[in-house]
Structure formats: structure tokens, C-alpha cells
Amino acid sequence: MPDIREIQVSVNGEDHSAKVETRTSLGDFLRQNLGLTGTHLGCEHGVCGACTVILDGEAVRSCLMLAVQANGHEVTTVEGLAGEEGELHPLQEAFWKHHGLQCGFCTPGMLTSLVAFLRDNPNPSERDIREAISGNICRCTGYQGIVDATLEAAKVMQGRV
Amino acid sequence: MKPAPFIYHNPLTPEDAVSLLASNEEAKILAGGQSLMPMLNMRFVVPDHVIDLNNVTGIDGVTNRDNLLEIGAMTRQCDLMANDLVKSKAPIIPEALEHVGHFQTRNRCTIGGSLCHLDPAAELPCLMAAYDANLTVQGPEGQREIPFIEWPLAYMIPNLAPDELLTKISFRYWSLNHGFGFEEFARRHGDFAIVAVAALLEVDDGKITRAAISIGGANISPVRLVKAEEALIGMLANEDTYKVAADIAQEIESISDAYVTSQYRQRLAGTLVQRALVKAGDRVNRS
Numbered sequence: 001m002p003d004i005r006e007i008q009v010s011v012n013g014e015d016h017s018a019k020v021e022t023r024t025s026l027g028d029f030l031r032q033n034l035g036l037t038g039t040h041l042g043c044e045h046g047v048c049g050a051c052t053v054i055l056d057g058e059a060v061r062s063c064l065m066l067a068v069q070a071n072g073h074e075v076t077t078v079e080g081l082a083g084e085e086g087e088l089h090p091l092q093e094a095f096w097k098h099h100g101l102q103c104g105f106c107t108p109g110m111l112t113s114l115v116a117f118l119r120d121n122p123n124p125s126e127r128d129i130r131e132a133i134s135g136n137i138c139r140c141t142g143y144q145g146i147v148d149a150t151l152e153a154a155k156v157m158q159g160r161v
Numbered sequence: 162m163k164p165a166p167f168i169y170h171n172p173l174t175p176e177d178a179v180s181l182l183a184s185n186e187e188a189k190i191l192a193g194g195q196s197l198m199p200m201l202n203m204r205f206v207v208p209d210h211v212i213d214l215n216n217v218t219g220i221d222g223v224t225n226r227d228n229l230l231e232i233g234a235m236t237r238q239c240d241l242m243a244n245d246l247v248k249s250k251a252p253i254i255p256e257a258l259e260h261v262g263h264f265q266t267r268n269r270c271t272i273g274g275s276l277c278h279l280d281p282a283a284e285l286p287c288l289m290a291a292y293d294a295n296l297t298v299q300g301p302e303g304q305r306e307i308p309f310i311e312w313p314l315a316y317m318i319p320n321l322a323p324d325e326l327l328t329k330i331s332f333r334y335w336s337l338n339h340g341f342g343f344e345e346f347a348r349r350h351g352d353f354a355i356v357a358v359a360a361l362l363e364v365d366d367g368k369i370t371r372a373a374i375s376i377g378g379a380n381i382s383p384v385r386l387v388k389a390e391e392a393l394i395g396m397l398a399n400e401d402t403y404k405v406a407a408d409i410a411q412e413i414e415s416i417s418d419a420y421v422t423s424q425y426r427q428r429l430a431g432t433l434v435q436r437a438l439v440k441a442g443d444r445v446n447r448s
Contacts, residue, residue: 003168022169022211025202044163045199046266058239058268064198065269066191068169069215113265134350135263 007071011036012080020067027051029067030077038078038108042137049136052109053077059116078108081115090156091115094149102140109136114150122158126151164201170212175299175328178217183301183324185210190326192235192274195266220273220328223247231331234273238285239264241272250334251292253341253359257284260343263351273327279317279382281416282353284345286313287377290385291359292332300325313382335371339363342440344433345378354378355421356429358410360437364398364445374406374434379415379426386410386434398445403438410434 003022008015011034018033025044030036030053042048044063051062054076081089088096091114101107110133117132118124124132129150130143138146155161170185172178182188188210191197200206214220214235221233223244230250232241241247242255261267261275261284275285276296289296289309296307301324312320321327335341345357356378363371372393374386389406396402411431415423 002166005169021166023164023166023201025163025198044202046195046262049263049265052265055268059265060268061195061265063202064194064266066169066194066198066213068171069194069213117264131350132264135265 005068005071007068009067009070009072010074012076022066022068024067025063026053026055026065026067026070026075027062029070030062030075033067036077036079040105040108042105042109047135047137048106048109049113049133050106050109052112052136054112054116057116057119059113076112078111081111089115091118091150091153094153094156095146098145098149098152100141100145100149101138106136106138106140110138110146114153118150118154118157122154124150124154163203165204165207167208167211170210171216172212172214173216173218175217175220175326178212178214179299179301179324179326181210181212182326185212186323188212188323190214190277192277193237193269193271194274195262195270196274196278196280214273214326221271225250226331228333229331230334231329232272233329234276234327235271236273238262238267238270238272238275242267251332253291253343253361254288256341257288257343257345257357257359260284260345260347260351260354260357272330276312276330277319277321277327279313279319280353281316281381281383282355282357282378284343284354284357284377287357287375287383288343288359289330289332290377290383291361291373291375292334293373294330294332296327297329297331298325299328304328310385316381335361336363338445339371340441340443340445342437342444344437344440346429346433356426356433358430358433358437360434360441362393362398362438362441362445364442367397369393369396369398369402372406374410374437376410376413376430376434379413379430381416384413386413389434398442400435400439403435403442406438407431407435 040050042050189208221235340362345354361373389409415426417423
């Protein structure tokens with residue numbers, strides 16, 4: 001008999017009520033139950049960082065949490081970063097400008113991780129940024145465009161550009 | 162869905178968690194999940210019951226009681242790093258946690274989870290060995306305290322009965338002007354260390370009065386370098402003295418695996434003990 005629970009989760013500001021099997025990861029729940037396929041599952045053991053989402057303000061691996069553990073919590077996925085009119089988040093804008101992605105698989109995890117990081121470190125050095133994304137694997141870019149984009153986004157978000 | 166089916170339990174008190182452990186066979190405790198979830202996803206563990214501690218109250222946070230730091234087992238690594246008591250009384254802990262995984266995993270990982278998982282190269286067990294921490298576990302019959310030296314029973318097996326729950330870690334912190342150094346070597350930042358070293362020093366009038374050196378990763382559980390600690394007492398806090406400890410570290414019993422030989426681990430232990438003591442000594446001399 002599958003072990004099924006009803007959960008209430010706020011995702012990108014919208015309340016959802018759903019029945020989930022308890023062994024379902026938060027990442028699978030977002031993609032399969034809610035259709036939010038922006039969150040990418042790569043390694044599914046916490047190494048690649050692609051599945052990172054923001055839980056109650058903190059960046060976490062959605063493959064290393066059960067959906068049932070998000071009951072009563074707030075989740076922000078990559079779909080929730082842009083503004084209400086669809087205008088890109090300053091970090092997304094900078095990724096576009098600096099070619100911070102190629103295939104795009106790691107991008108949702110990069111963006112959610114760095115949005116949480118920039119909130120706590122509004123004025124980071126290049127080294128700080130490289131350390132922050134040390135848990136996000138990108139096999140295309142060599143990271144340079146990602147670091148450049150983050151440096152610029154930090155300036156824009158502080159109104160320094 | 163990656164894990165095999167299990168029944169999920171969501172207790173709200175430590176007592177409820179213990180009675181669930183006692184009444185269900187093949188149960189696993191879910192703390193931060195940063196080791197258990199990968200093992201569930203890969204089906205390395207296939208428990209019938211998963212008991213989630215994330216809604217249990219009263220087993221997280223840091224308090225200071227009579228020169229003892231008491232840390233709830235469910236205190237997350239990110240909270241240890243940001244905690245003012247930890248930063249002022251045991252600053253080696255935030256320094257070491259910089260090496261643990263990545264900030265996203267530190268947002269979930271707990272000290273209790275790390276101590277119960279007991280990876281030989283994990284940083285928190287290495288630190289708790291250096292502090293001679295006491296671990297409080299709760300079972301159906303009540304609580305018992307276990308000194309860290311009796312905590313590891315074998316490779317990744319803590320001194321914990323199937324119906325017991327680790328609730329608290331406590332240790333006596335060192336004097337305000339103690340020196341500390343944490344050094345490790347890993348192939349990539351955030352990986353488990355090949356060897357990690359935690360060193361604590363107290364110095365009076367240029368001479369070492371107290372030393373603790375703990376080595377993780379070299380053997381199946383963290384090892385205290387007792388011989389070197391004793392040798393350092395009364396000696397001048399300088400690089401020649403630290404060399405004595407480093408030479409002893411190079412002799413420690415160590416393991417070989419598919420990647421690294423025991424000789425390599427011994428060499429690393431020597432180098433890292435030297436570096437950690439230099440750091441600790443510098444910090445003592447400055448204050």
C-alpha cells in the first residue's frame with residue numbers, strides 16, 4: 001500500500017494542496033505534480049546542484065527533501081524569480097547579457113542558489129561567487145560568464161549601475 | 162520516484178520519536194537528509210519506516226551552561242556557523258564547517274545527523290573528538306551520556322541502540338584566548354576530506370599548557386593524537402615544537418582505499434598537523 005499524505009505548499013506565491021506518496025522528492029513533486037519543469041533533476045544525490053530551490057528563503061537541494069517535508073512551507077523555483085509582468089530578475093538579465101549559460105541544464109540551480117546568496121552577500125567578490133557556486137556543476141560555460149553575470153547583477157541590485 | 166516504499170512518520174516530541182523507533186523495526190531517522198536521502202535515492206538503504214525529526218521541538222539550538230556549550234542534535238550547520246555563542250566560544254567550528262559540502266547542503270545538514278552517520282572523514286565528528294564532547298541519547302528507559310571516545314563502535318557505526326535517539330551534544334569550551342586551527346585536504350572543495358586535522362592550544366608565558374589534536378579521515382573514525390598532545394605540554398609554542406607533533410602524526414595507523422594509500426594519508430596527517438598547529442599558535446600569540 002503506498003503511503004500517501006495530503007500536503008499544503010506555497011510555491012511561487014501560489015497555494016497548492018496535493019496528495020503525494022511520502023517517498024516522492026520535493027523535486028519530483030514540483031515537476032510531476034505541479035508541472036513546474038523549470039527545476040532540473042540531475043544527479044539526484046545532492047552533488048550537481050541543478051535541482052536547487054529556495055525553501056523559506058534558503059537555497060536547498062530539492063532532490064534531498066521529501067515533498068511531504070515541504071508541508072506548510074514556502075518554495076520558490078526558477079519560475080518564481082521573474083516579475084509579475086514577466087520581466088527578468090536582474091540576475092537572469094545579467095545571465096542573458098554575459099552568456100552565463102549554454103545548454104541551460106544547470107541554470108535553474110545556479111539562479112536559485114545565487115539569488116539566495118546575493119541576498120545574504122550583496123557585495124560579493126569573484127572568489128565569494130566561485131565559492132557559492134562550488135556546489136553547482138556546469139559542464140558548458142567554464143563558469144566565467146556565470147561569475148561575470150553575478151558580479152554585474154550584484155551591482156545592479158544595489159543600484160550601483 | 163527513487164526510494165523504495167516506506168511509511169513516513171512525523172513525530173513532534175523526542176519521546177514520540179523514541180517510541181516510534183521502539184515500536185517499528187527497520188526504521189531510519191531522517192534528520193537533515195543530506196546523507197540519508199542520497200542513500201534512499203540509490204536504494205543503499207531500504208527502510209520500512211522513516212522517522213522525520215524536522216518537526217520535533219526542543220532538540221535544536223545552542224545554549225551556554227557553566228562553561229559548557231550544549232548543542233541540540235537537530236541544529237543545522239548553517240545555524241552553527243552563524244551562532245554568536247559558537248563563534249565566540251568555539252570558533253574552530255565555523256572554520257571547519259566552511260569545508261563541509263556547500264551552502265545549500267549546510268542549510269539542511271544537522272550536527273546530530275553528521276555524528277550518527279559517522280563518516281570517517283566528516284568534520285563534525287573530528288571536532289567533537291577534539292573537544293571530548295559528551296553525547297546525550299534518549300531511549301525508552303531514559304537518557305544516557307556517552308563520551309565521544311566511546312561513540313564510534315566500528316566503521317560508520319555509532320554507539321546507539323536501534324531504539325535510541327541522539328538529542329544533545331555538549332562540551333566544555335576552551336579559555337577565551339585559546340588558539341585553534343582546522344586544516345584539511347580534499348580533491349575538490351566541499352568533498353569529504355582525505356585527511357582533516359583539528360588543533361586546539363592553550364599557551365602560558367610562551368609555553369604550551371594544553372593541547373588537543375584530532376585527525377579525521379586517516380582511520381575508520383577520528384583519532385586523538387594523545388602522544389603528541391602530551392609531548393607538547395611545557396614546550397615552547399613554535400614551529401620546531403609543532404614538528405615533533407607532525408612527526409608523531411606521520412606514524413598514525415591509517416587506512417588504504419581505492420584512491421589513496423595509507424602512507425599518503427600518514428604524510429598528509431603530518432603536514433596538516435603542522436599547519437593546524439602553526440595556525441593555532443599564531444592565534445594564541447596574537448590574543
